[in-house]
Amino acid sequence: MATVEKKSRNTRQQKLILQALRQTDRHPTAEELYEKVREAMPRISLATVYRNLMKLERLGQAQVFKAPGEKRRYDGNVRTHAHFRCRNCKRFFDFDGSNGVFGSLERELGQWSREDFEVEDYRLELIGLCGDCR
Amino acid sequence: MATVEKKSRNTRQQKLILQALRQTDRHPTAEELYEKVREAMPRISLATVYRNLMKLERLGQAQVFKAPGEKRRYDGNVRTHAHFRCRNCKRFFDFDGSNGVFGSLERELGQWSREDFEVEDYRLELIGLCGDCR
DNA sequence: TTTTTATTGGGAGGGATTATTGTTAATGAC
DNA sequence: GTCATTAACAATAATCCCTCCCAATAAAAA
Structure with a gap:
């Protein structure tokens, strides 16, 4: 209905x-x-x-x-961008793809698309220790 | 006046x-x-x-x-005809009497007529779920 | 043609509907 | 237990349809 x-x-x-x-x-x-x-x-x-x-x-x-x-x-x-969460201090940062890390990710995503579905966007969250906490 | x-x-x-x-x-x-x-x-x-x-x-x-x-x-x-209104999708259709439903309605209306008033016409609106919404 | 006046465009306003609010209480994760 | 989040519900306010207003226009009559 x-x-x-x-x-x-x-x-x-x-x-x-x-x-x-x-x-x-x-x-x-x-x-x-x-x-x-x-x-x-x-x-x-x-x-x-x-x-x-x-x-x-x-x-x-x-x-x-x-x-x-x-x-x-x-x-x-809402522009596509990634985040970094520090597991120690719990801070939550923007993480931009200026270093080219995401280029290869996006190429990968493109390859996943087939006739029955298409990956149009992604959400990426990285967890680890930030510079201050290392 | x-x-x-x-x-x-x-x-x-x-x-x-x-x-x-x-x-x-x-x-x-x-x-x-x-x-x-x-x-x-x-x-x-x-x-x-x-x-x-x-x-x-x-x-x-x-x-x-x-x-x-x-x-x-x-x-x-403006010819007399009935309508069907879908309570879900709100569409509003013509509803013709080809199935004979209205024949009996009209006989009924005729019986309601007396010397002091006469039913000459009717307006009939049906509300329900249309085929798509059922 | 000129005159008469119903009708128009466009924005503002009103009534009715109903999504959203503030409040407090309940839930549920840890 | 604590604390972040959501539910319940009556009150509020955003929005939708539709109508009113009035100076300008144009249909019909003279």
Whole structure:
């Protein structure tokens, strides 16, 4: 049975949350975004922040990262890029492909595509020890 | 005080709207007719489309169907016929009486007629799940 | 033609619908 | 147990359809 998609509303809260998310590359948690958005809208609820982050993910405007035992972290940068998570200090970095590491990965992905499916994008998260923790 | 019926003018807009309405059996919404008529008259206003649809109904040249929470749908076919509305996908079909269902309905209607009133016509709208949504 | 006035375009406004909110409580992972 | 996240629900507000407004236009009458 064809499901009727209900349509989304562009609320003030949603705009503020997306804006706060894009203003940083520090991959904030919901709690951190909550504190930030509260500066502009003191009465906003934490549940609203969570709900909007879910919605933004559904809309392709945000990415969510979850590691066992860690809080969820959010990213408003939807250009394809990789992340590095330090298993010691738990920091979560952007990791760009400027060193050419990803070129070969992407060639590989291209080869996986066949007539019945096509790899269009990827998500890559690297875990290890960061420079400070080594 | 007798209300003076003001006389109607046959405008270019009215002609185009009626023509567009008769060219389809898809029971368009005002918005859809607006888009269609705009091809021939780009500067026509949506309000004009609504106004003319009201007028055409008054003149007996169109029928209007309204279900709660749904947009109004218009039909340029003024011969008596039934409709089927799918509660899921919201499509709105013509429903002809070729299977004999309406024969008995009409006999029934005939019996309701008495000296003080007479059933001359009917409007029948069926709501359910269409084939695709079942 | 000129006059009369129904009708138009376009934006603003209103009522109805319903997605979203704030709150508190419940859940569930660890 | 603790703490991150979600559910429940009545109140709120975003949005959708449609209508109103009014100066400008154009159909029909004179």
